[in-house]
Amino acid sequence: MHKTPLLDQLESGPYPSFVTDLKRLLPTKPQVNDLLGQLERSYKEKITHWKHGGIVGVLGYGSGIIGRYSDLPNEFPGLEHFHTMRINQPSGWFYTSAAIRELCDIWDQYGSGVLNMHGATGDIVFLGTRTEELEPCFQALARKGFDIGGSGSAMRSPSCCVGPARCEWSCYDTLEACYDITQEYQFELHRPSFPYKFKFKFSGCPNDCVASVARADCSVIGVWKDDIRIDQSAVKAYAGGELKPRGGGSPYAKLDIQADVVELCPTGCMSFDGSTLKIDNRNCNHCMHCINLMPQALRPGTETGATLLIGSHAPILEGAQMSWVIVPFMEMEPPYDNLKEIAGNIMEWWAENGKNRERVGELILRLGMRNFLEALGLPPVPQSIKIPRANPFFFWKDADFEAEAAGKKYYTTK
Known part of the structure; x- marks a missing residue:
């Protein structure tokens, strides 16, 4: 030895x-x-x-x-x-x-x-x-029914959170979606033909327990469109200390709703008058902070689906890159044709334009989000904005002037 x-x-x-x-x-x-x-x-x-x-x-x-x-x-x-x-x-x-x-x-x-x-x-x-x-x-x-996973310049093995099997917050069936996509892309998984690796990760809610927003080229994160459901009697029980924060998984015996929930809301969309909790759902960004603290008082809405994001990776030179939102909400029901159509278009654009060992997120950084969205036929959405523009200029294309002359409105208050 x-x-x-x-x-x-x-x-x-x-x-x-x-x-x-x-x-x-x-x-x-x-x-x-x-x-x-x-x-x-x-x-x-x-x-x-x-x-x-x-x-x-x-x-x-x-x-x-x-x-x-x-x-x-x-x-x-x-x-x-x-x-x-x-x-x-x-x-x-x-x-x-x-x-x-x-x-x-x-x-x-x-x-x-x-x-x-x-x-x-x-x-x-x-x-x-x-x-x-x-x-x-x-x-x-x-x-025994096991298969080889992905490696090299191929689709890597899709992965998902535990989803509806054990989690009450899951907004879609992550297990079914992950299995379906794995079966759909067997060729891409086993026979490398991409510029570089491509990862699907499925999270059932914005808690994102597989960290897809930081690690997946294509992140599918569960979300809801309607209002957060509120049980006001449970809110009072949390305020009175009858219910413990985080389902008992907290060292604190009592929740200060004003300090711990309302004042820590990233969009400031909540208010509490001592007995009633109110949420301006139009300004909620679904961070899950309030739901995690008061799971017996707050629940996601019932109109559920997923947000589709693109482009996270951690290259050495540029540093870690988080995903962009490209579709704020899509329904997630078998056979997932909406997801497969967008994913196929992404792979085609990437294969045509990507350099060797260039992730799709790096390609978007190089050619721009505008070119990416135009190639996929996706409309730009406010949710795609990561940071404010650093310069005041907007560069118009000839097609923009023609569309404006034909009656297209670029800004409306409706």
Whole structure:
């Protein structure tokens, strides 16, 4: 066994250590000994000893496998090949215990036994196997109903929050939508043909529990169009301390509705006179703050659907980019033709105009939101505005003058 004094220190703290977990595999997985040895070497030298990628995969698929090779194969022969497999997760990460045992048995047979539940994209991540084991492992997974996830310049595995399965705030069925989109885009998922990666993420409400607004090229976030439902008797119970904030998940025994709810409303659309809470719903931006604090008094409206956003990513040069709203509200019912039509148009425009390794959000930054909306045939909406303009000029096109001459009104108070 390799000596690992630096890694051993990670076992001395009060919390469970991945080093301890890896050492448990040593009796049956000798390659893990080399994994610990190389990691110790990397900690000591402060550089990684993994080579950059490599072309490797399974028959018929161009994605789902990430090539991993050690640059010290003579010193650590167990890491000569140590490829990563992404396995497409079920919607909402719901498993039976039998399914988890099947996954673990397959990986024990064909890989290192090291796995991650789950990767940042949402996939099950199998860490470490040899090239010759990829195809039999994939076939064993397929026989149990599991498929390879997305990687490379392809659609990545769509993921979603737990949705209506366990959350009362969900404004649409995220589980069904995620599954439907996954089935619809099997070719794009498994055979890379995009300029770069493309991610769908589905959140059932504006709490956005899968952080789609920061991580997904296409975010589908549940929302409602009508008024927030208010139970005034429950509001009084919160004010009197009979009901605890956040459903009891708060260290505070009593809610100060004026200070904690009304004054923290980002749009200032609420008022409270000591007994009655009022909401100017036309100015509500659906942040969920008040609903989260008083879940027994406030609920989303009943006219539900989703907001569609585009373009979040975290490039190194420009820094993190949050999504833009492109469709403030759309109905979310199977077969989701409205979403698929817009998504198809986005992919087509991106494929025609995107540079290699350019995310769709970066392309919009380069060519402008106006060009993007015109290409998709989407009207500009106030919800798309992120920040006020920094200059006073508006550049008109010939088509604008022609439309104005034909009677189009660019501003109306109605």
